Amino acid sequence: MSGLKLFRTMKSGVTEVAPRLAEVEADVQGLVEAHMEALLDVRFLASEYGTGPAHGGRIDSLGLDENGSPVILEYKRGVDAGVINQGLFYLSWLMDHRAEFEHLVRDRLGATAASQVLWSGPRLICIAGDFTRYDVHAVRENRRSIDLVRYRFFGNDLLGLETVASVSGGTQTPRRARRQEVARVAAAVPGASMVAMATAVDEALLGLGDGVNRVERKQYRAYQRLRNFACVCPPQRTKLLVYLKVDPKHVDLIPGFTRDVSGLGHHGTGDLEVQLRTARDVERAQDLFRASYAAA
Template sequence: MDLYKIDKQNMEKIIGSNFDLERGLQNLIENNLELTLGLEFVASEFTVGKYRLDTVAYDRDLNSFVIIEYKKSSKYSVIDQGFAYLNTLLNHKVDFTLRFNESFPEQKKVEDFEWGQVKIIYIAGSFTSYQMDAINNPALPIELFEARKYKNGYMTLNQIMKTSIPARFSHTHNQHKREVADKGINIDNASELTAPTEEQLLETSSENIRDLYQSMKDSLLEWDSSFEIKPTKLYIGFRLNHRNVVDFLPQKNALKVWMNLSKGELNDPEKLTRDVSHTGHWGNGDYELKIKNDEQLEYILSLLKQSWQQHRIEH
């Protein structure tokens, strides 16, 4: 991404540069994890197995661990190292769980985490075309971010978006298991690294519910094309600026929806939503809605739009 300074009708290109030391970039990111990546800090220079991981973070929305690595040079393989670290994580779940419990007041067991959602993030000044092509598969749990610094204390952090079109589920699932197995991950770990997909979560739903979900999805993406769709084992999350805005749970003959707003923030004059602020539920937010048809779709979309507008204003 190019950065320009505007002076009336003229523009001056601001030249960026890489960070001199990996540690300097690491300190910046670790001190601002929630702002930059929407994550919570767990550990720095965490040694486990044969490796020392730069940063271990926690994604609260996905209930999963994230490994972050910082690179100054482009002479490394994001695939080989990435899968080696992910394999180490999955083979040392107890170590990660204990470190989490040391960092947070809440106490969790190994089985409380979503291990299928773990991923690794690489942050560097730039990446080669080979590295970008290597991770250009939506099924791979590896993400790339380019970090550049500018004069006057500015910096940019931009994710390299994956542009390949996901294959049908059966192909993607089997191909992904083969890919990770080729990198030395046993079949159990390969299965865990195969994250849930929209198709999986929708496969038991009726055609009517599938169409209803698609209509709502189309509307959300029309409002904001930067929505990131994150399926979990329990629901399909629509994220913006690292935070879930709306969550969907497809059922056979209904669609459950959660809006990530606190109690009192939603204007629902027809009282279609249910207050779940003191009730256990899977999605994010204090408002739950169950839909069986599109009879009130326009009104329901107006409720979802309130959640989107709130998160857009906050960021």
């Protein structure tokens, strides 16, 4: 991966583990499909999915992400200028065949998952040996949700994935407009200080990096790089709940502020619950926000 060097440490010194590309594209595809949920938080649906005689194509992989968004995955062994256009071609097909996709989800994951497919945010994930600056520019100019992911194998048993670019197809409300809306709501809604706090959290999470996408669901708002790193539930009268992808075992839990919810049902994803009641709580949570973002 670009700029990354990996070393094996031993008592006698260190030895660099040289990065390498796959021998064939199918090696990358097979590994990702076998471990898609662990690697990408995407549930695997189908491999080499045919798009019919009229369209005449085969989608490398189909999946459903943790927010219910349909995902198309395309793989290339090295650098291939056509991978993005190919993926967009299939994404257009997918949007015209929603019922077919939902039927596939029902067969693989059940009726509940099929009824909750989020069609407002279909995604394309391109996994390749590398991308050019023209690829990155093209993605940023596009109005679809696209992730460019660079892979490398290290030695015989290590796989590295690096997000090169990530853009959201959703429209982003300018910060000034969001603040004006918060002021309007605060003047009219009892307990609206929680709404203002939700906006402060929104700005803090979006400000963690360029590649943060926001996904709206009825039960929560997800903040995503390649995968979710934070989920924010609608404000309650006295608190705002945020769920983070941080291992609670590595956090000094504070009653009334942080809680281990692994194994407990809740909206969104993440095993660490953060309870925000004051502006000071938002400040205290910043390190946890950054840790979750770094792990996504």
